Each structure stands twice: as C-alpha cells, then as structure tokens.
Amino acid sequence: MTRSASPAASLPAFxxxxxxxxLGVALGAFATHGLKGTLEPGLLVDFETGVRYQMYAALALLALGTQPEQRRAPMLLLGGAVIFSGTLYILALTGVKWLGAITPIGGVLLIAGFVLxxxxxxxxx
Incomplete structure (x- = not known):
C-alpha cells in the first residue's frame, strides 16, 4: 500500500x-582561519574530517528532504553527523582522546542512513 504524503512532510529534513x-561552512571557515596554526596538524585534520562528513550528511538531508516518503534515513543521517562530527570537533578542540571510541558509532549511523x-x-x- 502506497501512502501519499504532502510535500511539507519532508520539510524538516530539508x-x-x-x-x-x-554550520559546516562556518566550521570549515573557523578551521581554516581560526584553528590553523593553533591546533596540532593531526587534530586539525580530525576537525576537517568532521566538517567533511557533516557536509556529506547535510547534502543527503537536502536531497532526502525532497522525498516525503523518506522518514527514517534522515534521522539516522542526522544522528550520525552529530555523533561522528561532534566527537571529532570536541576531540580536536579539547584533546579528549576517549571520544575517539564513540566516533565510530556516528559512522555506523551515517552508513546505515545512506543504505536505508x-x-x-x-x-x-
């Protein structure tokens, strides 16, 4: 059974x-102009990786926002971006290494969101 959804149903994902x-553009600019020379090169790479994957998720959410039937994948992508990128941002800015153990959970959520x-x-x- 196919259910018809209104175009507004996907607006939150978009x-x-x-x-x-x-936010990804702003954080990327912050990394380039504010963090370069401040962070160790490896930590800057971690921060930039967070920005990159946040942008992947953002672009996917924009695309999925045009598809009202897509409801579960956007939630997984958002959760994945928050956990994956968020832990990388915090790790890079604070040096708290144990967050690296949480980062893969976000990666798994991103993968699951794309597959779904x-x-x-x-x-x-």
Missing part, C-alpha cells in the same frame, strides 16, 4: 540539511 550545511535511503528509494520507485 531545513535540517540546510542548517547543517550552513537507497533501500527506501528502491521501494518507492
């Missing part, structure tokens, strides 16, 4: 993606 992308998006697109198409 809006979340736009906000995540804007593909499965759901296949089912709806």
């Amino acid at each position: 809006q979340t993606g736009a906000i995540l992308a804007a 998006a593909a499965v759901d697109f296949r089912r709806s198409g």
Whole structure:
C-alpha cells in the first residue's frame, strides 16, 4: 500500500540539511582561519574530517528532504553527523582522546542512513 504524503512532510529534513550545511561552512571557515596554526596538524585534520562528513550528511538531508516518503534515513543521517562530527570537533578542540571510541558509532549511523535511503528509494520507485 502506497501512502501519499504532502510535500511539507519532508520539510524538516530539508531545513535540517540546510542548517547543517550552513554550520559546516562556518566550521570549515573557523578551521581554516581560526584553528590553523593553533591546533596540532593531526587534530586539525580530525576537525576537517568532521566538517567533511557533516557536509556529506547535510547534502543527503537536502536531497532526502525532497522525498516525503523518506522518514527514517534522515534521522539516522542526522544522528550520525552529530555523533561522528561532534566527537571529532570536541576531540580536536579539547584533546579528549576517549571520544575517539564513540566516533565510530556516528559512522555506523551515517552508513546505515545512506543504505536505508537507497533501500527506501528502491521501494518507492
């Protein structure tokens, strides 16, 4: 049974993606202009990795926001971005190494979100 959803049903995913992308650009600029020369090179790479994966998730959320039937994948992608990128940001800024043990949880959520998006697109198409 196919359920018809209104275009507004996917608006939160699109809006979340736009906000995540804007924050990604701001954090990338902060890394380039504010952190370069302040952080050890390895920690700067960690921070930039967080920005990169945040942007991947943001772009996916923007795309999924145009698909009202996509409900579960956006939640996984957002959770993955927050955990994966967030722990890398905190690790880079504070040097708290144990956060590295949590980062892969975010990565698994990102992977699951992308896979679920593909499965759901296949089912709806």
